[in-house]
Amino acid sequence: MNDLCVDLGYRSLNKYGEQLCGDMVQVVRDDDTTIMVLADGLGSGVKANILSTLTSKIISTMISEHMSIEDCVNTIMATLPVCKVRGIAYSTFTIIKITNNTYAEIIQYDNPDVILIRDGKNYEYPTETKIISGKKIIESKIDLKCGDVFVAMSDGAIYAGVGQTLNYGWQRENIVEFIEFHYDFRYSANAVSSLVLDACNNLYANMPGDDTTIAAIKIRKRKVVNLMFGPPQNPKDVNKMMSLFFAKQGRHIVSGGTTSSLAAQFLGKKLETSINYIDPRIPPAATIEGVDLVTEGVLTINQVLEYAKDYVDKNTLYNDWILKKDGASEIAKLLFEEATDINFYVGRAINPAHQNPNLPIGFNIKMQLVEELSKTLKLMGKTINVSYF
Numbered sequence: 140m141n142d143l144c145v146d147l148g149y150r151s152l153n154k155y156g157e158q159l160c161g162d163m164v165q166v167v168r169d170d171d172t173t174i175m176v177l178a179d180g181l182g183s184g185v186k187a188n189i190l191s192t193l194t195s196k197i198i199s200t201m202i203s204e205h206m207s208i209e210d211c212v213n214t215i216m217a218t219l220p221v222c223k224v225r226g227i228a229y230s231t232f233t234i235i236k237i238t239n240n241t242y243a244e245i246i247q248y249d250n251p252d253v254i255l256i257r258d259g260k261n262y263e264y265p266t267e268t269k270i271i272s273g274k275k276i277i278e279s280k281i282d283l284k285c286g287d288v289f290v291a292m293s294d295g296a297i298y299a300g301v302g303q304t305l306n307y308g309w310q311r312e313n314i315v316e317f318i319e320f321h322y323d324f325r326y327s328a329n330a331v332s333s334l335v336l337d338a339c340n341n342l343y344a345n346m347p348g349d350d351t352t353i354a355a356i357k358i359r360k361r362k363v364v365n366l367m368f369g370p371p372q373n374p375k376d377v378n379k380m381m382s383l384f385f386a387k388q389g390r391h392i393v394s395g396g397t398t399s400s401l402a403a404q405f406l407g408k409k410l411e412t413s414i415n416y417i418d419p420r421i422p423p424a425a426t427i428e429g430v431d432l433v434t435e436g437v438l439t440i441n442q443v444l445e446y447a448k449d450y451v452d453k454n455t456l457y458n459d460w461i462l463k464k465d466g467a468s469e470i471a472k473l474l475f476e477e478a479t480d481i482n483f484y485v486g487r488a489i490n491p492a493h494q495n496p497n498l499p500i501g502f503n504i505k506m507q508l509v510e511e512l513s514k515t516l517k518l519m520g521k522t523i524n525v526s527y528f
Contacts, residue, residue, distance in 0.1 A: 143240035143285055144361050144479045145173040147520055148329025149354035150336045150454055152295065154183045155346040161187025162293045162352035165195040167203045168520065173237045174202050177354050179250060179293040180230045187230075187350065190219055194230035202236060208246050208278070212271045229274075233291045235356055243289070245279040251297050251311050254290040255281070259322040261315045262287075286324060287358045288331060290314075295351030296335070300342035309342055327476045328355040329450070333457055363389025364478035366470070368436060369486035369505050370397050371528035380528045381405040384484045385429075390473055393427065394466075395436030398486065403427050417465040424466040432473065434466030440508050442467035443474070447515040450475055474516060481516060483525040485509050 149164045161183045167174040176199045180190030194215055201211045219229060231249035238244075245253055245264075255262045269276045292314070299309040314335065321334055332355040339351050365387045371380050381402060385391065393402045403410040406429050413423040421442055422435035446467065449456040460468035461476075474481060485505060513523045 141240060142361050143358055145237050145240055145520070146328040146357040146359050146479070147173065147175060147355070148327060148332045149175075149177070149352060150329075150332050151350065151352040152336060152340055152343075152347045154295075154348065154350050155343075157184045157350070159185055159188040160352070161191055161350040162295070163188070163191035163195045164352060164354050165199040166520075167199045169203070171239045172203075173356075174199055175235045175291070175354060175356060176202070177233045177250065177291050177293065177352060178230045179232070179295075179350070179352070183350055190230040193219060194232055198232060198234060202234060208234075208276065209271050212248070212274060212276065216272050216274070231294070233354075235289055235291060237283070237356065237358075240358060241283050243279075243281045243283055245277075245281070245289075247277040247279075248274060251292050251294055252277070253279075254311070254315055254318065256288040256290070256318055256322065257284060258286065259324070260319060283358050285358055285360060288328070289356040290318060290331065290335065291354045291356075292335075293350060293352045295347060295349035296339050296353060298349050299339040299347075299351065301348065309339065326357075328357040329454065329457075330461075330476065331355040331357070333454060359479070361479045362477055363387065363480045363482065364392065364473050365389055365482045365484065366392040366394065366474075367398055367402070367484040367486075368394045368440060368509065370395070370401055370488045372487035373528075376528050377401055378405065380484060380486065383526070387482055389480075389482075390431045390477070391429075392432045392434070392470060392473065393430050394434045394440055394470070395486075397488075398436065399425055399427065399433050402430060402433075406430075417463060418467070421465040421467045424469065432466070432469050434470060437504055437508065439466045439470065440505075440512065443470045444508055444512050444515065446471045447475065447512060447519075451515055451518045474521075475519065478521060480522040481524070483509055483513065483523070485525060485527050487527055 151160045151162050153160045161180045163178050165176045176195045178191040178194035180187030198211050233250045234246040236244045255264050264279050264281050267278045332353040336353045367384050393399050408428040411426040425433040427433050446460050460471045
């Protein structure tokens with residue numbers, strides 16, 4: 140086991156006026172393999188959505204079962220329904236398979252060529268062309284380095300701006316130049332995909348002429364973030380909880396007023412509070428020497444959960460928290476963008492204030508928040524461990 144991991148993020152735009160996206164991304168992970176399939180169905184709307192869903196599901200399942208690309212392509216061609224108008228039935232696709240976080244296999248059919256950014260610059264990786272079932276398939280095998288970023292896309296990306304802001308669309312070389320210009324080694328895969336997709340949307344003047352999807356994969360070192368939320372049910376367990384929490388490597392976040400006071404006492408440091416509201420919805424953060432971030436509890440974590448649910452859906456709130464400095468935004472940045480492994484230390488003590496029926500929170504709200512947040516973070520590909528006290 141190495142200390143690397145696969146960070147993956149993707150976003151899509153629907154063709155203007157369409158309710159469904161004709162592109163689909165499927166991700167399959169097991170112990171040492173990550174498989175991402177980006178499929179672009181013929182046409183747009185419902186028909187394209189069905190084609191891309193079938194294609195991505197079939198391919199990701201077959202590849203994860205170690206079946207050959209020949210079998211995958213033959214199955215796809217035999218399975219997809221035929222368009223009565225055009226007499227063809229297919230969905231273009233891009234497959235990226237990462238093994239042990241150090242080796243990549245890329246299989247491409249009719250989508251724009253995958254971009255590989257290495258050390259901030261475009262890297263021309265080797266390719267081999269094969270004809271399978273009469274289709275031209277491009278294969279690549281690449282030894283990876285920490286920091287490598289793959290950017291896969293549907294053809295909506297290279298058509299961005301045609302007839303609107305550009306004569307010939309946003310060609311692949313223009314996208315490469317754009318990524319190189321804006322490259323920052325700190326960017327997560329989701330940040331990269333959001334950056335490129337937002338540029339596409341701007342070129343389309345917010346009225347995309349085609350379904351557009353950007354998917355990014357980044358090879359990065361594992362980073363641990365520890366979050367302590369609430370005091371233990373038994374006051375005798377305070378020292379045990381604090382000792383285990385602060386003994387863990389990585390970043391440390393303490394959430395909750397009582398929890399922060401207990402952490403300050405344990406460390407023998409002063410708890411510095413603030414009355415400055417950066418966001419009126421979120422109580423001000425505080426500081427304790429030796430702790431990376433100190434925030435209020437339930438209201439802050441509830442906002443983090445809202446950001447997390449949006450992050451794994453359409454990511455429309457990304458700009459709301461990525462640039463802000465309030466407690467919820469800072470936690471979101473640490474958990475979503477920086478962390479690969481997250482350890483929750485959750486106290487079961489019940490705060491009477493949280494049982495007020497007039498508040499939009501229910502019984503044992505901390506447990507509910509942690510459960511929902513853990514599930515959502517797992518959907519981001521994070522490794523989650525929760526300890527209760």
